[in-house]
Amino acid sequence: MFSLASIATIGACVFLFGLFFAIVVNFQYIVKNVEENIAITVFFDKDTDQATIDAIGEQIKARPEVSNINYVSAEEAWNTFKENYFEGSEEASEGFKDDNPLANSASYEVFVYRIETQSDLVAYIEGLSGVKSVNQAQNAANSLINFNTILGYVSASIILILLFVAIFLISNTISVGIAIRREEIGIMKLIGATNGFVRSPFVIEGLLIGFIGAAIPLVALYFMYNRVVEYILTRFSMLTDIIRFMNVNQVFEILIPVGLVLGMGIGFLGSIFTIRKHLKV
Secondary structure, three states: OHHHHHHHHHHHHHHHHHHHHHHHHHHHHHHHHHHHOOEEEEEEOOOOOHHHHHHHHHHHHOOOOEEEEEEEOHHHHHHHHHHHHOOOOHHHHHHHOOOOOOOOOOEEEEEEOOHHHHHHHHHHHHOOOOEEEEEOOHHHHHHHHHHHHHHHHHHHHHHHHHHHHHHHHHHHHHHHHHHHOHHHHHHHHHOOOOHHHHHHHHHHHHHHHHHHHHHHHHHHHHHHHHHHHHHHHHHOHHHOOOOOOOOHHHHHHHHHHHHHHHHHHHHHHHHHHHHHHHOOO
């Protein structure tokens, strides 16, 4: 009963940790995808020649924070505008057949790895010769930065709370088991058993209980993950083009070793801290 109670305690803690971990990493993954799709648009001075535009592109591309850069010619800009604003009435655009209203609207779309670096990059690009203006989604960038900060603090706080709760619960559970065997421990100490000899079975037991207690919820979470993701995408089909979840293997290649180490670590620490109180006879 003592072992089952310990396994259940660790299992509950690791399950909550795994559930929270899966939610957090998916939030981070979704936010990162949003960040990577927020572009800085760079416009050039009027009548800037192509050689200068190419040189500007090379300077931007050399920046370490830049993940991708796309050149949008004036013709491409006009074609995109026509598709968006003349849809269903294409004949209205025929009046501009030989006259591109966006003749001076060539631009670069610049994407960054991390949204936090966008402001510094904008300041750098604005200082380049031949650049007329730089457009950025400042409000969206600030919102994502604030969200990332809050998510980081919340994640760290909840993980620490779960860790302390788990160690407290397993410590109390192991205390019950040791109290039951207190007489045996006393006899062993009286006939000359060392502290290490008495402690080692409980430590090994704590590690095994931690391993089993962590493995059970991890297996359950592995099979639950895909079912939950499929349910969300099926139930809310409109989110399919907006939200992308991490693949189950991407999540669990980190979660499995972390979960096992967490479970065994809780069992180990709980055993060490608890048995130390009962070694004096």
